[in-house]
Amino acid sequence: MLALLSILLMALDQRQGVPEPIRYTLAAMVYPIRVVVDFPFEMGNVISRELSGRRRLMAENERLQAQRLLNEARLQKLDALEEENIRLRQLLDSSYDVGKPVLIAPLMRVSLDPYSHLIQIGKGARDSIFHGQPVLDADGIVGQVDKVGPLSAMVRLITDPSHAIPVRVNRNGIRSIAVGTGNLHELKLTNLPNNTDIRAGDLLITSGLGGRFPRGYPVARVKSVTTDPGPPFARVLASPTAALDRLQEVLVVKRDQKAVRLTSTGDKVEPPPGKQPGP
Amino acid sequence: MSVCAPSAARIILLSLLAGLVLTVLPLPMWAKPLRPEWTALILIYWCMALPQRVGVTVAWTVGLLQDVLQGFLLGAHALAFSVAAFLTLKLHRQIRVFPLWQQALSTLLLLLVIRLILLWTRGLIGHPGVDWQYWLPALTGAALWPPLFLGLRAVRRRFQVR
Numbered sequence: 091m092l093a094l095l096s097i098l099l100m101a102l103d104q105r106q107g108v109p110e111p112i113r114y115t116l117a118a119m120v121y122p123i124r125v126v127v128d129f130p131f132e133m134g135n136v137i138s139r140e141l142s143g144r145r146r147l148m149a150e151n152e153r154l155q156a157q158r159l160l161n162e163a164r165l166q167k168l169d170a171l172e173e174e175n176i177r178l179r180q181l182l183d184s185s186y187d188v189g190k191p192v193l194i195a196p197l198m199r200v201s202l203d204p205y206s207h208l209i210q211i212g213k214g215a216r217d218s219i220f221h222g223q224p225v226l227d228a229d230g231i232v233g234q235v236d237k238v239g240p241l242s243a244m245v246r247l248i249t250d251p252s253h254a255i256p257v258r259v260n261r262n263g264i265r266s267i268a269v270g271t272g273n274l275h276e277l278k279l280t281n282l283p284n285n286t287d288i289r290a291g292d293l294l295i296t297s298g299l300g301g302r303f304p305r306g307y308p309v310a311r312v313k314s315v316t317t318d319p320g321p322p323f324a325r326v327l328a329s330p331t332a333a334l335d336r337l338q339e340v341l342v343v344k345r346d347q348k349a350v351r352l353t354s355t356g357d358k359v360e361p362p363p364g365k366q367p368g369p
Numbered sequence: 370m371s372v373c374a375p376s377a378a379r380i381i382l383l384s385l386l387a388g389l390v391l392t393v394l395p396l397p398m399w400a401k402p403l404r405p406e407w408t409a410l411i412l413i414y415w416c417m418a419l420p421q422r423v424g425v426t427v428a429w430t431v432g433l434l435q436d437v438l439q440g441f442l443l444g445a446h447a448l449a450f451s452v453a454a455f456l457t458l459k460l461h462r463q464i465r466v467f468p469l470w471q472q473a474l475s476t477l478l479l480l481l482v483i484r485l486i487l488l489w490t491r492g493l494i495g496h497p498g499v500d501w502q503y504w505l506p507a508l509t510g511a512a513l514w515p516p517l518f519l520g521l522r523a524v525r526r527r528f529q530v531r
Contacts, residue, residue: 095429095444097444097448099433099444099447100442100445100448100490112443113437113443116433116437119434120434120437123386123389123438126390127395131395200394200438202393202439203441205491205499206496208440210440251496
């Protein structure tokens with residue numbers, strides 16, 4: 091009887107969505123287990139932060155200051171570029187889509203099914219996380235939300251063998267699909283003919299096709315291009331720009347909201363002199 | 370016996386919860402493929418020691434929890450664990466009188482059955498194939514059986530779980 095029930099459950103789960111309420115309730119029930127597992131690591135973090143020496147903190151502070159300066163310099167330029175972009179887009183009458191509001195979610199240190207690339211984040215339906223939401227880190231796309239519980243959610247990484255993400259070569263706009271390989275440092279580009287203009291070192295960004303990932307975020311950098319006259323397509327491998335094996339916190343992109351300006355996220359950046367007023 | 374019944378249930382529940390915790394505990398990269406199926410081991414022990422208390426239903430529930438915990442297809446571990454529990458219940462009279470190393474061997478078989486069922490479900494939902502490391506947890510599980518058995522038996526005797 092129970093065997094039949096579990097086969098039924100599996101079949102339903104495979105078809106997506108039907109036993110979602112069951113999973114949701116159970117996810118709430120097992121949440122304490124996750125917290126218990128995560129707790130010692132969290133404590134370790136807190137303790138090491140408390141005990142870290144003054145000198146290390148100062149060094150870190152200095153480094154961050156320097157980085158901030160650099161970033162601000164870059165942002166100044168971005169500000170001007172953004173204004174220009176808005177103007178041009180208005181001329182073209184297309185929508186303005188530069189920045190998106192994000193939610194910062196901590197990673198829970200629990201280990202999941204070892205044969206698929208999943209991570210657990212500490213935000214769930216209570217923080218309006220939903221299925222299919224794109225997840226980023228500071229360097230690029232991480233993955234998308236796969237399963238949602240009330241207080242936590244599971245994110246499928248872009249390197250999961252069952253994951254594919256539409257990408258575009260930043261240099262010339264060639265579109266392709268980056269499929270996970272099951273290796274945390276490798277993505278595979280499919281269906282690129284042998285004579286495609288793609289080189290090692292090319293940056294791949296999200297193309298926004300498919301409507302799931304926002305456009306223009308870095309995904310991976312091409313690692314190797316192997317053209318073999320035999321098979322019809324080139325064998326192109328890329329390595330994700332996001333540090334998928336060293337994640338600490340991730341950014342979950344909110345949707346169905348107005349896009350925000352990248353340069354006005356609370357930071358008081360002096361507008362560069364001679365800036366054109368926005369239209 | 371009826372007096373200590375709730376505490377007995379609590380001990381069993383606690384041990385199973387500990388098994389779930391061990392299942393999702395982060396391990397270094399090299400140790401990941403070696404992680405035994407803790408919940409299955411503990412379930413097999415209780416099915417063997419107290420077949421009137423722990424049976425297929427408990428195994429099914431624990432399996433379902435593990436599915437949710439690991440983000441696996443809902444019901445796969447539930448099915449595998451209930452089959453293993455069923456086999457253990459059928460054979461518990463024989464397994465119980467085996468010497469420890471023979472018990473470890475029969476546990477190995479049960480764990481392999483679990484892995485096999487999980488492999489089938491993986492194949493059915495179109496996951497890519499697995500390598501030889503996929504079978505390692507069964508081996509480590511069987512190797513861990515003697516200490517686990519002695520430990521859980523000590524717990525059972527200490528708390529008079531019946």
